[in-house]
Amino acid sequence: MTDFMVGDVEVTRVVEWSGEIAPARFVVPDSTPEVWRDNAAWLAPDHWRPASDSYHAAVQTWVLRSAGRTVLVDTGVGDGRDRPQIPLFDHLATGFLDRLAAAGVRPQDVDVVVNTHVHYDHVGWNTRGGEDGWEPAFPNATYLIPAVDQRYFAPENAHRRRAPRSEHERLRQQGSLLVYADSVAPVLGRTVLWEDAHRIDGNLTLESAPGHTPGSSVLRVRSGGDRAVFVGDVLHSPVQILRPDCSSCFCEDPGQAAATRRRLLERAADEKELVVPAHFAGPGAAEVRRDGSQFRVTGWGESRRPA
Template sequence: MNELKLGDVTVTRVEEMHGPIMPTEAFFPSMPDEAWQRHESALTPDHLGAGMVHVAMQTWVLRSEGRTILIDTGVGNDKSRPAVEAWDHLGLDYLGALANAGVHPADVDLVVNTHLHVDHVGWNTRLAGDDWVPTFPNATYLMPRADFLFWDPANNDDLAGGVNENVFEDSVAPVRAAGQVQLWEGSHTIDANLRLEAAPGHTPGSSVLKLSSGGDRALFAGDLIHTPLQVMEAGHNSCFCEDPAAAIATRRELLGWAADRNALVLPAHLSGHGALEVQRHGDAFAIKQWAPFSRL
């Protein structure tokens, strides 16, 4: 099962790809080996194997108040990604996966980029001849203003050789040039069910989307966590967090929000069942139960 109903909102999981991505010690430099070992049964085989962290690149498709909304758009095809060989000039059938979920590019009303890292904006655009054009021609793309400014090469001299090299040029700027970008800051209400909120730390503009509909609550958490181990060990960040202290504080605050409201947490990158409920465990957190999505 790749679809569920939360109040009046239908949520569908669409995969771009999944599998091992980085060694544990490289992805989470401060995480002690003992933590991986202690929680190994909860992590293997979906999230950990042979010392490698397993993740998914996926999009959450929301249907709310008559609109089709995509949350994050993966890595994308045909793009020059010199820092990550596995993502360089991909040729994946992501649009076919969307079509299998009943979504065609012209159907999309909103694209939410929770932040502007390489693996969240890739399918914002597609290659048409020699030009990058918006993949979703009728959509408004909601982007956090702080990330738009931070990742713009005109404001950032540090992108060469990093994972976000070329990303603004091929996946952000063409959408802005087409007049389809709406920048927001602080918070942004999408409709009666959905609200974006700033969640800085991982990047300056990192955000989450909160769902409140009927008796259901959900947190579309972007890169708040990359592995379920960060539920139990919330004080440890990935190597990609720009402001480590802020990332930890934001993670603890939002996991607490989710635990206190029985909210489903849907991060961008969890493979396996993809989403989970959390509960407080003393001054930490624990996995309460997994979502009923089929395992990747």
């Protein structure tokens, strides 16, 4: 668990899983071997494992305590799920809810659940298995899901998506139907489907950030003089801070994702927002500044831990 403050907002990270996922340039296809190798001193071992040339990451939930309420940002993969599109996460048993409890959060204590987008590793713990099938894991929470993603991934709209061009795409589309059935549909009765922007409280605002998925979003935190932006999968690796034009292999629209990434990095650098991606291991959050027309990491989120 990692704790830091953004003004009056307390942030705690609860990790569901961490490890090597795939070759680095499978995850960030347009990146070069040189950008990984030349930055090995700080990419390894948290973000890259040179011996296997593997992308290393975490699946995690960010717990925000803001204005007297407990807010979860993304809910990981979940236990016991059919995930044929990525066998690594098929039928997990992680003890995540116990780790959440160790952070002082019981399921009934959660007021708001934010899904930055509807991918399997961001909505899994929306639900848990019950006597009658999948049910909301956080019974008192309001779930916030981008309306664009809900429509895009809804089974009745599957015919609008392009035909899969590879076995990898076929498995992803098959998997998205399973994800919707076990992790999205069961919470729709407790869900606010929002578009463009949505204010949670005086500190927290959701904003659209499309590209990774059509409804991909970010959560901005503004409290006192501090700023942070929880960017979901706009960034998968710090390499994309150095090379913003390089999208991940998981992006639905790589070109739009790259444009969104650059726009968000520009604002983060100019407004000194702490950048908090969904999957960075290690400290989990980065301080980003301009480096000519590009960007660089100047510090990590651990520098904002409370005394």
